[in-house]
């Protein structure tokens with residue numbers, strides 16, 4: 001007798017944190033997805049600073065193991081040129097061992113390793129996937145295959161994104177402030193360097209910038225950071241917008257640019273997006289994924305993309321004024337700031353009449369810059 005499959009055959013390309021979390025969500029709903037991973041194990045190589053907000057461990061449908069946590073962060077020192085301020089927010093974030101974080105998420109999943117997706121042929125009821133380990137058929141295909149997503153390219157999902165360059169060194173070095181990260185803006189609030197203490201005599205020094213090696217070396221020299229480099233991590237951060245659904249295929253995580261445009265963090269948004277996608281698959285309506293995601297994250301990302309664009313292109317004198325204003329209002333940010341929702345800070349600052357001179361400076365800066373004006377008119 002022919003076996004009747006109750007659930008559609010779902011293939012997830014990419015066993016990164018988001019593909020794995022989606023896999024767990026689908027299992028939770030009774031599906032049995034198959035994951036393809038081009039590497040021979042989950043979690044390596046790492047290309048991440050490994051800082052996540054506390055919600056990653058407290059606000060997910062499927063609880064995430066805390067085993068990977070190395071350090072707890074109570075605040076940040078923010079620098080721009082020779083100006084600096086402190087943000088104190090107890091237990092606001094965790095530093096994780098990213099390889100261990102990903103491995104925990106992958107436990108119990110059906111993952112086929114060393115299997116790289118090479119081509120996709122659309123068929124009547126699904127997709128024929130050509131991989132380095134042979135051909136597979138999927139009724140529902142998910143691209144969780146990271147910033148360079150092959151699923152995105154092969155199926156022609158519309159996207160408008162920039163791949164920003166990230167680089168990080170792990171260095172043996174003791175630092176006095178083990179519970180505080182340091183952020184040095186090259187250009188507030190778009191390009192920056194960081195120092196993250198793992199809490200175990202190792203620091204992570206990294207950068208998101210146009211010239212990562214140059215910026216990182218300069219940052220280390222200026223801050224007297226010396227020590228044995230024990231690991232180098234590099235990778236792109238996809239910042240922009242992207243369609244999420246095309247027929248019976250969908251994108252999630254970095255493949256779908258589900259990244260915070262101002263800090264480049266992608267783990268929390270990716271996980272929450274995977275929850276929305278899994279629910280849409282359960283309800284047999286992939287289009288719901290797009291609609292619910294737009295409500296939950298799309299608007300926030302669009303606004304932060306706009307802020308990022310203005311900050312990247314506006315005059316340095318205006319940036320200095322904005323930075324000084326934010327410095328003066330550090331207590332408000334400590335109170336109102338949300339690690340995952342950056343526009344909450346903007347709205348709380350804008351609600352304060354003392355912001356008006358700073359808003360005026362930004363307005364004048366925008367008016368003088370036709371490139372920004374055009375971008376504002378396009379809105380997204």
Ligand SMILES: Cc1cc2nc3c(=O)[nH]c(=O)nc-3n(C[C@H](O)[C@H](O)[C@H](O)COP(=O)(O)OP(=O)(O)OC[C@H]3O[C@@H](n4cnc5c(N)ncnc54)[C@H](O)[C@@H]3O)c2cc1C
Pocket residue numbers: 013014015016017018019036037038039043047048049050051052115116117118144145146147149150166167168206233234235236237252253254255259264265266267268270
């Ligand atoms: C330098 C740097 C620092 C960062 N720091 C942070 C941070 O501190 N906090 C934070 O929240 N985010 C951070 N991010 C972003 C974060 O790393 C990503 O958002 C996150 O990894 C996205 O997960 P993902 O599963 O969508 O994609 P990925 O982690 O890229 O996983 C995709 C997986 O798909 C596999 N794959 C790709 N193509 C194929 C194929 N054709 N066939 C089979 N498998 C394939 C890959 O091998 C990989 O395992 C950082 C990024 C960079 C570059």
